[in-house]
Amino acid sequence: xxERVDTPTNFIRQIIDKDIAEGKHxxxxxxxxxxxxxxxxxxxxxxxxxNFNIARDYQGDCHLRFDDTNPSNESLxxxxxxxxxxxxxxxxxxxxxxxxxxxxxxxYECAVKLINAGLAYVDNQSPEEIAEYRGNFTxxxxxxxxxxxxxxxxxxxxxxxxxxxxxxxKAVLRAKIDMASPNMNLRDPILYRVLNVPHHQTGDKWxxxxxxxFTHPISDAIEGITHSLCTLEFEAHRPLYDWxxxxxEGLHEFPSRPRQYEFARLNLNYTVTSKRRLxxxxxxxxxxSWDDPRMPTISGMRRRGYTPExxxxxxxxxxxxxxxxxxxxxxxxxxxRDDLNKNAPRAMCVLNPIKVVITNWPEGKTEILxxxxxxxxxxxxxxxxxxxxxxxxxxxxxxxxxxxKYKRLVLGGAVRxxxxxxxxxxxxxxDAEGNVTTVYCTYDENTLGVNPEGYKxxxxxxxxxxxxxxxxxxxxYERLFLEASPDRAEGGMLGSVNPExxxxxxxxxxxxxxxxxxxxxxxxxxxxxxxxxxxxxPEAPVFNLTVxxxxxx
Ligand code: ATP
Ligand code: MG
Numbered sequence: 001x002x003e004r005v006d007t008p009t010n011f012i013r014q015i016i017d018k019d020i021a022e023g024k025h026x027x028x029x030x031x032x033x034x035x036x037x038x039x040x041x042x043x044x045x046x047x048x049x050x051n052f053n054i055a056r057d058y059q060g061d062c063h064l065r066f067d068d069t070n071p072s073n074e075s076l077x078x079x080x081x082x083x084x085x086x087x088x089x090x091x092x093x094x095x096x097x098x099x100x101x102x103x104x105x106x107x108y109e110c111a112v113k114l115i116n117a118g119l120a121y122v123d124n125q126s127p128e129e130i131a132e133y134r135g136n137f138t139x140x141x142x143x144x145x146x147x148x149x150x151x152x153x154x155x156x157x158x159x160x161x162x163x164x165x166x167x168x169x170k171a172v173l174r175a176k177i178d179m180a181s182p183n184m185n186l187r188d189p190i191l192y193r194v195l196n197v198p199h200h201q202t203g204d205k206w207x208x209x210x211x212x213x214f215t216h217p218i219s220d221a222i223e224g225i226t227h228s229l230c231t232l233e234f235e236a237h238r239p240l241y242d243w244x245x246x247x248x249e250g251l252h253e254f255p256s257r258p259r260q261y262e263f264a265r266l267n268l269n270y271t272v273t274s275k276r277r278l279x280x281x282x283x284x285x286x287x288x289s290w291d292d293p294r295m296p297t298i299s300g301m302r303r304r305g306y307t308p309e310x311x312x313x314x315x316x317x318x319x320x321x322x323x324x325x326x327x328x329x330x331x332x333x334x335x336x337r338d339d340l341n342k343n344a345p346r347a348m349c350v351l352n353p354i355k356v357v358i359t360n361w362p363e364g365k366t367e368i369l370x371x372x373x374x375x376x377x378x379x380x381x382x383x384x385x386x387x388x389x390x391x392x393x394x395x396x397x398x399x400x401x402x403x404x405k406y407k408r409l410v411l412g413g414a415v416r417x418x419x420x421x422x423x424x425x426x427x428x429x430x431d432a433e434g435n436v437t438t439v440y441c442t443y444d445e446n447t448l449g450v451n452p453e454g455y456k457x458x459x460x461x462x463x464x465x466x467x468x469x470x471x472x473x474x475x476x477y478e479r480l481f482l483e484a485s486p487d488r489a490e491g492g493m494l495g496s497v498n499p500e501x502x503x504x505x506x507x508x509x510x511x512x513x514x515x516x517x518x519x520x521x522x523x524x525x526x527x528x529x530x531x532x533x534x535x536x537x538p539e540a541p542v543f544n545l546t547v548x549x550x551x552x553x
Pocket of ligand 1: 032033034035036042043044046047067229230231264265266267273274275276
């Protein structure tokens with residue numbers, strides 16, 4: 001039952017191991033319960049990996065359940081994006097996609113049972129009165145004047161709520177627990193409120209909706225969840241989770257008695273991980289969309305060129321603990337870099353092109369060079385790279401004069417073209433502003449793949465044959481925020497936005513293999529890791545910088 005893949009253990013797995021050893025469960029069932037009120041972000045990736053990997057390693061099940069009790073902020077667009085993201089990350093949920101709204105009838109039944117047991121009542125206080133009566137951390141709350149209503153009256157009023165006889169704010173169903181509890185969550189929490197909003201799953205069927213704290217434990221119990229894993233901010237809600245299930249014991253049959261366990265949420269520096277904040281970035285036009293490659297959303301990271309494997313590896317690296325901490329975003333970047341270094345095909349792209357004319361190249365000749373797709377992985381094969389008498393090289397790779405540390409092309413010096421010949425620069429032209437436009441070189445036909453005696457090219461540079469190059473747009477990204485804690489910046493999150501987070505280069509020159517069918521992600525040699533943007537076409541390719549070759553500071 002407990003045969004495991006090599007996932008490192010953590011306190012949750014230890015709890016599960018113990019539960020299994022004590023015979024508490026024969027099958028482990030977890031769930032990932034997103035609210036469809038935004039796109040998933042990197043923090044959700046941690047929760048997805050945790051829940052789905054536990055199910056996988058213990059041969060259990062993991063459910064995908066939308067926690068959709070707040071229709072005002074939810075939408076089908078979010079539902080679809082979340083399903084797509086979970087699947088892309090490798091999460092394979094067991095059974096159908098589930099919705100808390102699937103259980104609205106049963107939740108209503110449970111509420112009626114609590115009323116019958118004298119454990120819930122309809123309160124007609126105004127929202128302001130409810131807040132005032134609730135007290136605060138130092139002052140205990142006071143009982144509502146409606147708290148001692150007879151059961152029959154509560155049943156009738158609750159039915160009236162459901163029938164639409166109350167405006168929002170005129171009636172709520174509350175649990176009868178303890179208005180003096182030191183835990184504010186136990187001061188007669190609201191279980192149902194009136195909300196005249198149609199729902200993306202249930203349409204106009206309901207005008208009352210259950211609250212999260214009531215819905216979640218019951219949904220877990222209905223689904224037979226054994227371990228309900230959530231982030232630490234729910235720790236103080238656990239007594240209420242337990243109260244709901246304990247109160248229904250003997251009143252309502254469930255297949256399991258789930259337990260809630262809390263773990264630390266993922267915080268990343270230079271990043272915001274809150275759907276509300278991310279929505280603000282979209283709504284205020286700071287980024288283009290939820291899947292803007294600068295966004296820490298799963299859709300954004302995917303469009304940026306991150307792989308599911310890299311994100312999974314990152315989640316393994318950070319582990320699961322109970323103490324809150326901030327993870328350095330460079331850990332995520334390095335997980336991406338490691339994965340791409342191993343798996344991304346190599347190609348050449350000249351970002352800031354200047355022309356090289358090879359004066360002794362036979363007129364009109366094209367030679368097809370074969371170059372390894374990956375220098376350390378022969379199984380990835382070879383690619384064909386056309387060579388001709390006019391090339392593009394990068395502006396930064398030529399200087400009229402330079403000292404020995406400059407390992408590129410210098411007037412009078414020799415350099416090797418990656419995968420090709422050694423060339424020597426003899427002359428150059430510049431425009432009126434002094435910008436180099438063309439470098440005239442000669443090549444040595446005896447240098448393909450070898451350095452004959454006496455040859456000491458300064459270094460190796462990348463290049464693309466001018467006749468065969470494809471024009472491309474390249475989008476260079478930097479971090480979206482300048483401050484490690486964007487929210488703490490002066491002026492809040494928006495005060496920390498990096499005005500140079502996106503730089504668009506056009507007229508870049510890319511080798512043909514980078515636009516071939518099936519091409520996806522690349523290391524553009526000496527430049528970084530790139531991927532085709534979602535808007536890219538073979539005729540008008542657009543590349544996103546995924547991550548630089550090395551950590552930049
Ligand atoms: P946000 O604060 O971004 O709105 P949320 O917690 O409201 O996040 P939900 O859709 O309710 O978002 O979350 C689904 C699951 O993902 C929950 O179990 C939640 O605890 C978990 N989760 C959310 N954010 C993080 C995070 N930063 N790190 C780890 N798990 C997270
Ligand atoms: Mg939430």
